[in-house]
Amino acid sequence: MRARQRTRLKPSLRTLSCGLLVLAVLLGACGGAEGPAIEAHNVWARPAMAGAGMQSEGGTGMAGMAAAGTGAVFLRLTNDGNEADRLTGGRTDVAEVVEIHETVMEDDVMHMQMLADGLEIPAGGEVVLQPGGYHVMLIGMKRDLAVGDEFALELDFEKSGTMAVQVQVKQP
Numbered sequence: 001m002r003a004r005q006r007t008r009l010k011p012s013l014r015t016l017s018c019g020l021l022v023l024a025v026l027l028g029a030c031g032g033a034e035g036p037a038i039e040a041h042n043v044w045a046r047p048a049m050a051g052a053g054m055q056s057e058g059g060t061g062m063a064g065m066a067a068a069g070t071g072a073v074f075l076r077l078t079n080d081g082n083e084a085d086r087l088t089g090g091r092t093d094v095a096e097v098v099e100i101h102e103t104v105m106e107d108d109v110m111h112m113q114m115l116a117d118g119l120e121i122p123a124g125g126e127v128v129l130q131p132g133g134y135h136v137m138l139i140g141m142k143r144d145l146a147v148g149d150e151f152a153l154e155l156d157f158e159k160s161g162t163m164a165v166q167v168q169v170k171q172p
Helices: 013-031
Strands: 038-045 070-079 085-092 095-106 109-114 119-121 125-129 134-141 150-157 161-169
Touching (some): 070 119, 119 125, 125 134
Parallel strands (some): 038 161
Antiparallel strands (some): 070 125, 070 134, 085 095, 085 119, 085 150, 150 161
């Protein structure tokens, strides 16, 4: 009786290449458009002063400047992904605390309030943070911000993690 001989087939280069191509396409499809895809645009801040007490020039306040000890950052956030995300806070070397705020009108008085749950960035949408609306609030300024200055800001998102942005200080 004759023993059977096992033969191992060696994959050809063509078969291997096709397999790798299919794997790459599948992996790309899984990671490409899934989840949020957040981008920041036109990131800027108003001039601001550290410490207490506003200085004035010739009896007029410094137009467009935030209250002493606080600052505000404005930007446009887009989400090209298929899942909403949420801006929850951040960090910077120029302030002790970074919070997400909105400006609201209540009894003919405009005031700011913190968004405890953060700010949702809808899937396939955008949110504009601008004066008189949503903004990133800088509290406990460690240094003055003058027109032309730049500083780093890290933004925290619920699903996307941390995004580093560069902020330019300019007049509104």
